[in-house]
Amino acid sequence: MMPATPFFRAxxxxxxxxxxxxxRSRELLSGMLVFSLLVLLIFxxxxxxxxKARANVTAGVLWVTLSFAGTIGLNRSMAVEKDRGCLDGLLxxxxxxxxxxxxxxxxxxxxxxxxxxxxxxIYSILYNQNLFIPGLLLVILLGSIGYVVVGTLxxxxxxxxxTRDILLPILLFPVIIPVVVxxxxxxxxxxxxxxxxxxxxxLNLLGVYDVIFTSVAFMxxxxxxxx
Amino acid sequence: xxxxxxxxxIIDFISVILLIIATILVFFVVPTEAVMGLxxxxxxxxxxxxxxxxMAFFTALVAGVAYLVTKQARWDRVGxxxxxxxxxxxxxNIITGSIWARPIWNTWWTWDPRLTTAAIxxxxxxxxxxxxxxxxxxxxxxxxxxxxxxxxxxxxxMTFLSIRIFRTIHPVVVGSGDPxxxxxxxxxxxxxxTFFFSLITFTVIFVSLLWHRVRLADLSExxxxxxxxxxx
Numbered sequence: 356m357m358p359a360t361p362f363f364r365a366x367x368x369x370x371x372x373x374x375x376x377x378x379r380s381r382e383l384l385s386g387m388l389v390f391s392l393l394v395l396l397i398f399x400x401x402x403x404x405x406x407k408a409r410a411n412v413t414a415g416v417l418w419v420t421l422s423f424a425g426t427i428g429l430n431r432s433m434a435v436e437k438d439r440g441c442l443d444g445l446l447x448x449x450x451x452x453x454x455x456x457x458x459x460x461x462x463x464x465x466x467x468x469x470x471x472x473x474x475x476x477i478y479s480i481l482y483n484q485n486l487f488i489p490g491l492l493l494v495i496l497l498g499s500i501g502y503v504v505v506g507t508l509x510x511x512x513x514x515x516x517x518t519r520d521i522l523l524p525i526l527l528f529p530v531i532i533p534v535v536v537x538x539x540x541x542x543x544x545x546x547x548x549x550x551x552x553x554x555x556x557x558l559n560l561l562g563v564y565d566v567i568f569t570s571v572a573f574m575x576x577x578x579x580x581x582x
Numbered sequence: 583x584x585x586x587x588x589x590x591x592i593i594d595f596i597s598v599i600l601l602i603i604a605t606i607l608v609f610f611v612v613p614t615e616a617v618m619g620l621x622x623x624x625x626x627x628x629x630x631x632x633x634x635x636x637m638a639f640f641t642a643l644v645a646g647v648a649y650l651v652t653k654q655a656r657w658d659r660v661g662x663x664x665x666x667x668x669x670x671x672x673x674x675n676i677i678t679g680s681i682w683a684r685p686i687w688n689t690w691w692t693w694d695p696r697l698t699t700a701a702i703x704x705x706x707x708x709x710x711x712x713x714x715x716x717x718x719x720x721x722x723x724x725x726x727x728x729x730x731x732x733x734x735x736x737x738x739x740m741t742f743l744s745i746r747i748f749r750t751i752h753p754v755v756v757g758s759g760d761p762x763x764x765x766x767x768x769x770x771x772x773x774x775x776t777f778f779f780s781l782i783t784f785t786v787i788f789v790s791l792l793w794h795r796v797r798l799a800d801l802s803e804x805x806x807x808x809x810x811x812x813x814x
Contacts (some may be wrong), residue, residue, distance in 0.1 A: 508733070512726050518716035525712050529705040530733060533740065567736065575729045578650050 365450035369458025373432070374465065381432050387470050391424040395478065409482055414542035416480065417486075418498070418535050421471060425502055428466050428551050429510040432459065437514045441455040446580055456507065456576040463503040471495050490545040490554070498538035501568060505530055508572045511579050537561045590797070593790045600783040604776075609636035612776040615767055622767070624682045625755070626777055632675040632700075636738055637788060638668030639707065643735040646728035655803070656796075658724035661731050662714070663795035667788065669707050676700055687751065696752035699741040708733040 360368075377383055389493055398416045402408060436442040436459075445455050475486045475495075513523040513533040544554035608626045615622035642664035649657035679697070680688035680690045691697065710730050717723040745752045769777065 363765065505733070509730075512713070512729065515722065515726075516713065516716035517718065519713075522716050525709045526730065529702050529709055529737070532702050533736075568733075571733060571736075575650070575732060576727055578725055582723075 358446075360450045360454075360456050363368050363453050365448075365454035366458045366461070369445070369455055369574060370461045371467075373459065373462035376435075377462075377466070383428055384469060386431065386468060387428045387466065388426040388473060390427055391474055392477070394420045395474070395481075396421055403405075409484060410547065411543075412468060413478075413482075413486075413546055414486060414539045417474070417542065418539050420474060420529065421467070421495075421499070422502065422528075422535055425463075425467055425499075425506060428470075428525065429463060429503070429506045430513070430520070430523050432463055433507075433510040433514040434519070442580070444480045452577045452580060453573055456511075456572060456581070458577075459511075460503050460507045460572075463507055464499055467499045467503055468496070469505060471499065481537075486546075488545050491542055494538055494541045494558070494561070495544065497558070497565060498534055501538075501561060501565045503533040504565065504568045504572055505534075506508070508568075508576060508579070515579075534561065534564055537564070584801075586797075590763055590793050591791070593720075593786065597783070597787045597790045600779075600786055604780045604783040607776045607779060612772050613770065615773075617767065618686060621685050624678045627784075628675060628678040628682065629755070629777070630780045631671045631678065633781055634784045634788045635668045635672035635675055636742060637785070638664045638671060638792070639703075639735060639738050641792065642668065642731045645736075646731035649724060649728040650732075655720070655724060656800070658727060659796050659799035660792075660804070661727060663792050663799065665707050665710055665731065665797060667791050669711075671702065671788075672700065672704055672707075676704070692751070694752055695744040695748040695750045695768040696741070699737065699744045703737040703741050706737045710734060727743070 395416070398404065398420070402412060402416070404412070404416075430438070444488070446452070479486045506523075509526045509530070510523055513519050513526060516522050539556045541554050541557040541561065543549075544557065608623050609635070612623075612626075614620060642661045645657045645661035645664060648654075649661065676697075683692070684690055710727065713730055714723055714727055717726060744750065745754050755766065755769065
């Protein structure tokens with residue numbers, strides 16, 4: 356079957372739909388934000404984030420917060436499609452199915468980056484540590500891409516299972532650990548101003564991971580949604 | 583009731599014989615390594631178990647792709663069999679590694695890249711079993727399992743390459759390793775012959791196990807169908 360709508364128009368339509376829904380309900384973003392602030396708060400007491408500890412753990416705290424908030428967002432973004440029968444509607448539409456996937460992925464990426472964009476200044480103010488380093492922002496972008504590319508794929512699988520609430524983190528975290536490790540190492544490197552030579556392997560790993568998983572998702576997404 | 587195919591019986595027999603010979607070779611024939619002593623003998627089965635584990639996960643990857651292409655339920659059973667065998671053998675690999683590490687590294691476990699990636703690999707495939715138990719519809723379960731076997735396979739080359747890319751204390755005996763590794767040694771001809779013999783042995787055992795597991799799944803599928811026919 357030839358898709359009637361061009362790939363990029365279908366993709367941007369899905370992206371636009373998600374952003375418009377979020378603009379009106381704000382349930383996903385507000386949930387992710389409140390949750391990540393709570394995680395920060397818990398870390399504050401669990402780790403005694405004084406000046407000395409902060410230098411070592413800032414990168415770790417940041418990425419754990421982002422990945423936990425990310426699972427909430429991913430679960431929600433696919434559950435909405437499934438519960439109200441929206442996914443069936445999308446599948447009936449004469450568009451390439453991977454366009455649906457990339458539309459959802461882009462929307463999730465936008466949400467993740469918005470959360471990061473709010474968390475980072477808050478962290479900077481609370482702990483008096485400047486996080487606006489261009490390299491760090493690049494790491495956050497690359498890490499978030501890797502996270503949502505795999506996350507959206509696995510979330511669309513998890514929502515169709517009986518045990519869907521517990522399934523997504525269990526499926527996602529082991530696959531995503533390399534991204535989190537590379538992102539933590541690279542962010543830590545920028546925060547402690549380690550020379551670029553020692554950071555670049557981790558950046559490469561992030562880039563390679565993003566490319567591999569984008570292509571894997573591109574090939575297998577169709578099999579997840581076919582009924 | 584179908585009896586065991588003759589070829590499978592022969593493979594069973596060969597794998598038992600090979601395992602006995604391999605054990606004799608390891609314990610009585612091959613010379614003991616000078617520095618590490620007896621505990622080094624764990625190496626022959628440690629590497630072989632890891633080899634079977636990775637081969638089993640690779641089988642699951644191939645079966646996953648084959649299932650998505652052909653949609654034949656048999657490939658799903660092959661994939662499940664591969665992953666179950668892989669999990670068990672990687673566990674054997676990790677445990678034998680621990681036994682070796684206690685005297686050599688002075689600890690059961692350390693967060694070395696090799697050990698970490700191996701642990702991640704186990705978790706990926708444990709998640710695979712969780713995914714299967716969460717879906718009732720057999721066709722959908724097979725489809726999702728195949729996809730996850732493909733996505734999760736990335737952890738396998740990562741584990742294999744971790745000692746060859748990162749700075750690690752895990753020795754690389756086959757091929758050249760990091761000089762920082764603790765417990766590395768060069769194999770004498772007798773050692774490498776025993777090593778390859780145990781690799782072959784474990785490969786034959788893997789073939790036999792895989793066949794048995796797939797056959798078991800086929801039979802339980804048939805029982806299910808007979809039950810359905812009885813109740814009608």
